[in-house]
Amino acid sequence: MRSKVNINALQNKVNLSEKITMLTCYDYPMALLEEKAGIDIILVGDSMAMTVLGEETTLGMDLDTMVTHAKAVRKGAPTAYLVGDMPYMTYQISKKEAIRNASRFMAEAGCDAVKLEGGSNMADTVEAMVKATIPVMGHLGLTPQSMAQLGGFKSQGRDCAGALKIIEDARILEEAGISLLLLEAIPPEVGKIVTERANIPVIGIGAGPYVHGQLMIVHDALGFFDAFTPKFVKKYVNLNSIILDALESYKNDVVGEQYPEDGHNYNFMNGELEKLLRQA
Ligand SMILES: Nc1nc(=O)c2c([nH]1)NC[C@@H]1CN(c3ccc(C(=O)N[C@@H](CCC(=O)O)C(=O)O)cc3)CN21
Numbered sequence: 001m002r003s004k005v006n007i008n009a010l011q012n013k014v015n016l017s018e019k020i021t022m023l024t025c026y027d028y029p030m031a032l033l034e035e036k037a038g039i040d041i042i043l044v045g046d047s048m049a050m051t052v053l054g055e056e057t058t059l060g061m062d063l064d065t066m067v068t069h070a071k072a073v074r075k076g077a078p079t080a081y082l083v084g085d086m087p088y089m090t091y092q093i094s095k096k097e098a099i100r101n102a103s104r105f106m107a108e109a110g111c112d113a114v115k116l117e118g119g120s121n122m123a124d125t126v127e128a129m130v131k132a133t134i135p136v137m138g139h140l141g142l143t144p145q146s147m148a149q150l151g152g153f154k155s156q157g158r159d160c161a162g163a164l165k166i167i168e169d170a171r172i173l174e175e176a177g178i179s180l181l182l183l184e185a186i187p188p189e190v191g192k193i194v195t196e197r198a199n200i201p202v203i204g205i206g207a208g209p210y211v212h213g214q215l216m217i218v219h220d221a222l223g224f225f226d227a228f229t230p231k232f233v234k235k236y237v238n239l240n241s242i243i244l245d246a247l248e249s250y251k252n253d254v255v256g257e258q259y260p261e262d263g264h265n266y267n268f269m270n271g272e273l274e275k276l277l278r279q280a
């Protein structure tokens with residue numbers, strides 16, 4: 001087993017200019033594989049609402065479900081740096097609720113940190129959570145929980161004012177005590193400026209090549225999600241077509257009576273069948 005990935009190990013990679021790898025994960029079998037592949041950071045994302053539960057937004061995700069899945073992911077990935085994604089309205093209402101809700105990811109699921117969306121508006125909350133022993137990952141740019149205000153899933157920071165706001169928010173969040181920062185769907189140049197000024201690991205998802213590491217939604221990387229494809233997605237395999245082939249083969253086997261075969265059957269213990277046939 002590799003040694004546990006902690007925040008120092010991640011900072012070491014940054015210092016050595018080694019890229020950090022991050023993927024989402026929502027269940028135990030995928031966690032086993034991501035751990036085996038040596039992925040540094042695993043995010044149990046509220047994107048699970050869309051990739052696993054078929055919702056059109058992330059807003060309906062609830063904390064109990066997130067904690068349940070984070071627990072399963074931790075079982076499959078004991079050494080990855082595990083981040084739990086705080087669902088909509090579990091941290092926006094009060095610092096007290098934010099701390100109590102975040103603590104469940106830490107205590108029940110064994111997460112290493114929690115992630116929350118927002119900039120300067122979240123600085124006080126981040127400070128309170130860090131004081132309460134909870135490491136926090138910030139998330140700027142396209143923040144899906146604000147989609148009603150952003151006007152949908154739209155890339156961000158593409159004008160001067162928008163870019164300046166992201167750069168300033170990154171500074172304020174770092175000052176408030178975040179341990180890591182995620183940048184989503186922004187121009188590479190904005191990612192570069194934020195990364196150069198940061199003293200913490202900066203991970204991008206559609207934030208260009210200059211950040212310290214890359215995140216992708218695992219269902220996107222595997223071709224296991226078809227509803228839409230963000231521009232930054234690279235599909236490494238088309239799992240949908242592989243799985244569909246297998247499902248159709250199974251169906252054809254059953255309909256064509258090719259399954260089950262002899263080896264799939266449970267046989268009687270010695271002499272018992274003859275006994276049954278005499279008595280039945
Ligand atoms: N499967 C999946 N992958 C993701 O990366 C992802 C989710 N789900 N769900 C939550 C958010 C939404 N994401 C998105 C969605 C769209 C763009 C995008 O590139 N949007 C276009 C505009 C599309 C429009 O105008 O409606 C853009 O150019 O900004 C980026 C990230 C990222 N996240």
Ligand SMILES: CC(C)C(=O)C(=O)O
Nearest residue numbers: 024045046047085205
């Ligand atoms: C899209 C990423 C950044 C996320 O927050 C999630 O997977 O929920």
Ligand SMILES: [Mg+2]
Nearest residue numbers: 045046047085
């Ligand atoms: Mg999320």
